[in-house]
Amino acid sequence: MSLPGMLYGSGIGKYNQTSYGGYNHNLSAMDGQIYDMTNMSSDYAPLLSPRAQRYITRTLAQPNGLYANDGLYWVDGTAFYADGVSRGTVSAGRKTFAALGAYIIIMPDMAYYNKLTGEFGSLNASWTGAAQIVDGTYGGETAKSNTIEASDVDFTTLFKAGDGITISGATVHPGNNKTIIVREVTATKLVFYENSFVINDGGDAETALTLSREMPEIDFLCENENRLWGCKGDTIYASKLGDPTNWNVFDGLSTDSYAVQVGSAGDFTACFSYLGYAIFFKEEMIYKVYGSAPSNFQVMGSASLGVEAGSSLSLAIAGEILFFLTRAGIVAYSGGTTQSVASAFGLERYHNAVAGSDGLKYYVSMQNEAGDWNLFAYDTRLGIWEREDDTQALGFAWDSNLYFLDADGTLWLNGRPRTVPEGATLEDPVQSMVEFGEFVDNDPNKKQIAKLQVRISIDAGASVTFWMMFDSSGEWEEISTIESQVLRSYYLPLVPRRCDHYKIKITGIGGWRLYSMTREDAIGSELRSTPGRQ
Numbered sequence: 284m285s286l287p288g289m290l291y292g293s294g295i296g297k298y299n300q301t302s303y304g305g306y307n308h309n310l311s312a313m314d315g316q317i318y319d320m321t322n323m324s325s326d327y328a329p330l331l332s333p334r335a336q337r338y339i340t341r342t343l344a345q346p347n348g349l350y351a352n353d354g355l356y357w358v359d360g361t362a363f364y365a366d367g368v369s370r371g372t373v374s375a376g377r378k379t380f381a382a383l384g385a386y387i388i389i390m391p392d393m394a395y396y397n398k399l400t401g402e403f404g405s406l407n408a409s410w411t412g413a414a415q416i417v418d419g420t421y422g423g424e425t426a427k428s429n430t431i432e433a434s435d436v437d438f439t440t441l442f443k444a445g446d447g448i449t450i451s452g453a454t455v456h457p458g459n460n461k462t463i464i465v466r467e468v469t470a471t472k473l474v475f476y477e478n479s480f481v482i483n484d485g486g487d488a489e490t491a492l493t494l495s496r497e498m499p500e501i502d503f504l505c506e507n508e509n510r511l512w513g514c515k516g517d518t519i520y521a522s523k524l525g526d527p528t529n530w531n532v533f534d535g536l537s538t539d540s541y542a543v544q545v546g547s548a549g550d551f552t553a554c555f556s557y558l559g560y561a562i563f564f565k566e567e568m569i570y571k572v573y574g575s576a577p578s579n580f581q582v583m584g585s586a587s588l589g590v591e592a593g594s595s596l597s598l599a600i601a602g603e604i605l606f607f608l609t610r611a612g613i614v615a616y617s618g619g620t621t622q623s624v625a626s627a628f629g630l631e632r633y634h635n636a637v638a639g640s641d642g643l644k645y646y647v648s649m650q651n652e653a654g655d656w657n658l659f660a661y662d663t664r665l666g667i668w669e670r671e672d673d674t675q676a677l678g679f680a681w682d683s684n685l686y687f688l689d690a691d692g693t694l695w696l697n698g699r700p701r702t703v704p705e706g707a708t709l710e711d712p713v714q715s716m717v718e719f720g721e722f723v724d725n726d727p728n729k730k731q732i733a734k735l736q737v738r739i740s741i742d743a744g745a746s747v748t749f750w751m752m753f754d755s756s757g758e759w760e761e762i763s764t765i766e767s768q769v770l771r772s773y774y775l776p777l778v779p780r781r782c783d784h785y786k787i788k789i790t791g792i793g794g795w796r797l798y799s800m801t802r803e804d805a806i807g808s809e810l811r812s813t814p815g816r817q
Contacts, residue, residue: 295733296724299801302329305667306659309629312720318786320670321716325662326699331789331797333715334671335698338707341367343692348378348389351680354398356380356387357688363389363396363403370396371403377677379596381504383511383527393498395527406528408441409495411452416459417486419474421466426477431494437470441494444468445523447531447540448496455487456480462531498530499542503563503595507556510541512572514551514563517544519572519582521561537576545570545582553595557605558618564589566610569621588614588621594649596678597636601645602663608636608649613661624661627668633657639679639687641697646687648676712745712793721755721784726806731781734803735762740770745793749775753782770798 300315305325312318324334345360354366358378363371365387373392381388385399393406412433419430431450442448446465453459459480467474473494480487499520501513511522521541523529532540545568553564563570569587574580588609590597597608605616612625612633636649645661656675661668675690685697696707724730732751741747746766750759763775789797 295803295805296726296730297801297803298724299799301799303331303797305662305665306627306670307720308627308631313723315722316720317717318720319716319718322671322713323669323715323717324660324671324698325665325667325669327796328662328665328667331717333713333791333794334669336713337698337710338696338700338703339710340686340694340696340704340707343688343694345375346677346688346690346692347376348380349678349680349686349688349694350380350382350387351682351686352380352382352387352398353682355680355682355686356396357694358389359692363394365396365398370401379504381506381511383506383509383522384525386527388504388511388527390501390504407495407497408528409493409497410436410438410441411491411493412436413488413490414492414494415486415488416453416455416480416482416492418482419472421474421477426474428480428482429475429477431473431475431492432471433492434471438468438473439470442468442473442496445526445529445532446496447523447529447533448473448494449531450492450494452491452493453487453489455489456482459487464532464534496528496531498528503551503554505554505556505561507561507572508559508575510561512554512556512561512563514554516550517546519543519545519551519561519563519570521572521577521580537578539577541577541580543580543582545584547584550592552592553590553598553607555598555605555607557600557616560618564607566590566592569616571618585620591634591636593634594636597638597647597649599638599640599645599647599679601640601661602643604663606638606640606645606647606661608633608638608647613647624666624668637676637678639676639681639685641681641685646676646679646685646697648674648687650675715791715795716788718788719786721786722802723784724802724804728806729781729783731779731805732777732785732802733779733805734801735775735777735787736772736801736803737775738770738772738798738800739765739768740796740798741765741767741791742794743767745791745795747789747791747795750788750790751777752786752788753780754784755786759788767793 307316322333343359347358350356362369379390385397387396396403414433418427449462451460502515504513509525511527513520523532523540524538530540547568549565561572566589569589570584590607591610594608614621615624633649636647638647648658656673658671658674676687679687684700748764749762752759
């Protein structure tokens with residue numbers, strides 16, 4: 284903040300600034316507000332300082348996704364890695380992830396990795412071949428029309444009791460093509476409830492029967508209350524309780540799968556688990572699922588700004604609040620209505636956001652209308668934005684520390700980590716910049732800036748340069764460069780300049796902290812009304 288200026292009898296005004304707000308990219312940013320910045324941070328607030336150096340932990344050749352859940356996971360090309368070890372092969376292209384118990388789910392491949400066993404495989408299972416639908420047994424008792432037998436398969440490697448499978452290819456009695464729940468499994472038999480099928484005496488022989496257990500096509504996936512939840516188009520899906528492989532089990536039990544359609548316009552754009560609820564987003568609607576079992580699930584919608592299409596990865600929790608990008612900018616959501624926190628960006632509009640959080644700061648990488656990428660951080664303690672750099676992040680992950688993967692394949696560990704992994708290297712000294720808005724010193728008259736005094740500490744090997752621009756000339760004039768020093772005050776030499784307004788910019792290499800900045804100027808005459816005259 285700028286303390287009130289003191290006007291002496293000589294007409295000299297003195298203005299002292301001891302705290303500094305965040306990013307405010309509006310033309311109204313004046314007298315100490317920050318119009319633009321690069322690699323600045325609120326870590327030492329209310330002091331002005333650059334962000335901490337990051338660590339490079341590794342470089343991926345073809346970065347396709349990052350995730351953390353009691354370990355760090357990523358996809359490099361078509362290889363899926365768990366804590367640095369290749370565990371399976373996926374298709375090419377960007378991936379998203381979810382977790383349920385020991386399972387890490389990789390989408391859109393519908394693949395899984397089991398953290399406990401190391402097993403990697405598909406959530407889906409399918410078999411096609413010659414089979415017979417016959418009488419059999421159930422629970423040790425004779426049962427009619429309830430068994431599928433085949434000799435060239437081991438069903439125990441594909442299915443388990445409780446699976447909901449879809450049968451197709453039945454020609455003798457086409458009514459046997461259905462989705463049905465397996466009750467018992469042996470190597471050569473799938474057993475169902477008695478009279479599950481219609482068969483001829485002696486059974487039906489089918490030459491090309493297909494048995495499949497498939498996950499529905501899902502665009503967005505999350506975990507909530509021991510179920511996987513997903514959505515696509517207008518439909519919301521939930522897996523069987525505790526079982527990511529089953530989405531078609533409708534047995535009238537509390538553990539069943541679930542599916543429902545909603546009737547609002549547009550497709551779903553994201554889903555997320557927050558405050559114990561599965562929440563689904565369209566661009567102009569937010570849906571929350573209430574209830575504890577399929578029998579009492581209720582989907583309640585509210586007309587509100589939802590996640591912008593293409594920014595499903597912008598959802599992250601910081602300071603116990605959920606943040607995401609809407610068509611009107613970044614908003615905060617605490618379970619009711621959304622509140623905009625985007626005023627700092629002025630008229631700039633952003634898209635394709637990817638976000639993460641360290642618990643208190645919300646980090647978001649997003650693309651402006653010119654196609655340029657920007658990495659911002661929102662400090663929930665102070666309610667201010669900081670702009671870091673032009674990083675395009677593909678994903679963030681919290682694994683005791685905050686990691687992010689950029690489009691060039693660098694896996695970064697964010698500054699000030701709790702622990703640093705073995706082999707991580709510190710990035711080069713941070714190059715920082717802060718540009719203040721226009722200073723008019725609370726006076727519309729012409730003025731003559733006379734002195735600029737700063738109180739600053741600069742780390743060893745670092746340097747800071749001060750610049751000024753007068754009357755929006757477009758030219759920055761170097762005022763002074765200060766090398767590494769302990770905390771002290773400096774008077775910066777200025778050539779007196781008569782102007783209507785002026786701007787100050789600070790550039791630095793390495794670490795520094797600005798404690799205060801004091802300006803002195805002499806108040807001049809009123810502005811002349813004739814255009815072009817000074």
